[in-house]
Amino acid sequence: MTLRGIPLYPFDHEFYAALVSARSGFTKVSDHVVEPPKTGWGFEVKAGQAFRIVTVSEPQITDVCILNGDDPLEHYAAGTQLAIEGSHVTRMTRVWGTAPKSRPLCTCIADTVKQADVPRNIRHHVVYSAHCNPHHWTLYSGQHPRTCYDNLRAGMALMGLSQRYIHDNLNLFQKSGLDPHTGHFLIEGSESEAGDYIEFFAETNLIVAMSLCPYGGGGVEPDDWPGAEIPVFPLAVQIYDTGMEPLAWPQLST
Amino acid sequence: MPSALKRNADHSSHSRPFDSAFYRGVADARSTAKQRVEQVVADPAGYRLDVKAGELLTVELIDGPQIVNMLAFNSDDPDERFWAHQTCLIDGLFLSRWSRLWGTMARLRPLMTVLEDTVATRPIDGVVAPKHHPVLGGAGTPAQWHYSGGGMSAMSSWAQFARGLEASGLGAELIVDNACLFQKSAVEGGRVTTYPSDALRGDRLTFFVEIDLAVLLALSPCLDGSDPPNQIRSSPRAVKVAVTEPVAEPLAWPYEGMGYPDLSLYLDSNGVRSTEATPTPGRES
Numbered sequence: 388m389t390l391r392g393i394p395l396y397p398f399d400h401e402f403y404a405a406l407v408s409a410r411s412g413f414t415k416v417s418d419h420v421v422e423p424p425k426t427g428w429g430f431e432v433k434a435g436q437a438f439r440i441v442t443v444s445e446p447q448i449t450d451v452c453i454l455n456g457d458d459p460l461e462h463y464a465a466g467t468q469l470a471i472e473g474s475h476v477t478r479m480t481r482v483w484g485t486a487p488k489s490r491p492l493c494t495c496i497a498d499t500v501k502q503a504d505v506p507r508n509i510r511h512h513v514v515y516s517a518h519c520n521p522h523h524w525t526l527y528s529g530q531h532p533r534t535c536y537d538n539l540r541a542g543m544a545l546m547g548l549s550q551r552y553i554h555d556n557l558n559l560f561q562k563s564g565l566d567p568h569t570g571h572f573l574i575e576g577s578e579s580e581a582g583d584y585i586e587f588f589a590e591t592n593l594i595v596a597m598s599l600c601p602y603g604g605g606g607v608e609p610d611d612w613p614g615a616e617i618p619v620f621p622l623a624v625q626i627y628d629t630g631m632e633p634l635a636w637p638q639l640s641t
Numbered sequence: 642m643p644s645a646l647k648r649n650a651d652h653s654s655h656s657r658p659f660d661s662a663f664y665r666g667v668a669d670a671r672s673t674a675k676q677r678v679e680q681v682v683a684d685p686a687g688y689r690l691d692v693k694a695g696e697l698l699t700v701e702l703i704d705g706p707q708i709v710n711m712l713a714f715n716s717d718d719p720d721e722r723f724w725a726h727q728t729c730l731i732d733g734l735f736l737s738r739w740s741r742l743w744g745t746m747a748r749l750r751p752l753m754t755v756l757e758d759t760v761a762t763r764p765i766d767g768v769v770a771p772k773h774h775p776v777l778g779g780a781g782t783p784a785q786w787h788y789s790g791g792g793m794s795a796m797s798s799w800a801q802f803a804r805g806l807e808a809s810g811l812g813a814e815l816i817v818d819n820a821c822l823f824q825k826s827a828v829e830g831g832r833v834t835t836y837p838s839d840a841l842r843g844d845r846l847t848f849f850v851e852i853d854l855a856v857l858l859a860l861s862p863c864l865d866g867s868d869p870p871n872q873i874r875s876s877p878r879a880v881k882v883a884v885t886e887p888v889a890e891p892l893a894w895p896y897e898g899m900g901y902p903d904l905s906l907y908l909d910s911n912g913v914r915s916t917e918a919t920p921t922p923g924r925e926s
Contacts, residue, residue, distance in 0.1 A: 466779030473831035489784035517726035521902035541920040570734035
């Protein structure tokens with residue numbers, strides 16, 4: 388939550404502007420396409436590397452858990468994220484971790500998704516919308532597909548972690564907002580296009596688990612899930628060496 | 642399942658079945674319920690109380706408006722704890738009467754249900770629909786307090802929770818998100834902004850406890866949200882916490898006839914979430 392008059396956390400705009408400017412010189416070190424039927428994935432990113440998630444063909448939401456690669460008990464903290472950065476991620480948004488370190492885990496340095504307007508602040512790349520799960524799907528559709536929870540569990544398993552490490556997540560390429568009148572969650576179909584991507588600079592060593600959401604691009608409401616054929620599309624994950632070291636983050640006493 | 646049970650929150654695309662007749666009956670039982678605990682919480686040091694399924698928990702303001710941060714977890718299995726994000730998806734950002742607080746996977750079931758919310762929200766010129774009791778709190782971390790200019794002598798809500806957990810032999814990693822009782826907030830653009838609380842002395846929230854829980858309360862050093870942290874000179878205001886004897890047997894979850902997943906895919910032989918690093922059986926991807 389944002390208290391009126393809250394000072395901004397330190398942010399070295401010059402450093403990140405230089406990082407963005409240097410992107411064309413980044414060296415790609417891996418390129419992997421996550422695609423059905425393998426809809427859960429996990430990967431490591433070293434501090435100072437960047438990872439890019441790319442829409443390959445059609446709009447596809449991905450739920451992404453981000454953890455400290457050296458201590459996975461430190462992970463993305465969506466409530467803190469909402470308080471500091473607001474409800475959505477775009478270029479120069481930092482992705483914040485849990486207390487007590489309460490530091491940026493990564494920083495968004497590129498976001499190519501465009502939208503014509505933002506009625507009710509329904510935008511892409513949401514910070515608070517959690518992940519779909521077997522309860523959700525079974526209740527609404529009577530089916531239990533590979534939900535985001537299952538996909539994230541598979542991604543965590545690839546990293547040697549159990550389902551207990553699944554926590555708050557980012558919803559990238561998802562177009563959502565909160566209705567200011569009711570406080571209820573709103574979602575519309577994603578407008579990402581083939582080739583659109585979002586890219587993050589790793590401030591620490593990271594473990595990332597991701598899910599190709601069975602919700603697809605988000606255009607079908609849960610009430611319409613029964614009998615619906617919701618396509619799931621691939622996303623590419625690319626990792627780059629940036630040649631830049633992350634800035635140190637000040638330690639605070641609790 | 643009757644369609645009347647299908648939806649609780651209007652406009653929520655993720656709502657869950659809700660037996661309103663049952664909860665109205667439980668709410669009616671408040672007046673005759675026998676109290677077993679009544680405690681004034683004045684020290685911002687992390688207060689824990691244990692409540693049993695079927696009991697009523699009331700948090701009441703006795704010294705003026707005060708934001709009270711709350712988290713709750715299954716007292717037998719702390720891995721099952723309040724999940725703010727699913728609560729927001731299912732019931733919306735703000736708690737009010739009949740809102741439920743949802744727990745984490747694998748059970749994803751109601752932990753508590755709000756029976757009573759006496760706070761009346763006044764409109765604010767130029768602000769769309771402010772409300773009280775948002776659920777997506779970031780636990781008021783020490784860093785948040787520090788970078789807001791708060792005095793270092795005050796204990797952040799996160800630090801209060803951590804102290805309460807430590808006293809229970811539990812780690813601070815359980816603190817992920819929390820509900821912000823009596824906090825007035827509004828969704829403005831991409832922000833959830835806090836305004837001075839409209840709550841008054843005597844205002845209260847009463848919860849029906851759905852399973853045995855440990856509840857942690859933290860008195861926010863931000864008091865009622867009137868002033869930014871760098872202008873706060875006072876200590877948090879005391880609140881009263883009351884717990885009754887059980888007033889009703891909670892409804893079994895899931896409701897009869899409701900679609901529900903096979904929990905054996907997620908739980909181990911002890912009935913808790915498996916700690917094996919394996920995909921969901923039958924859904925390996």
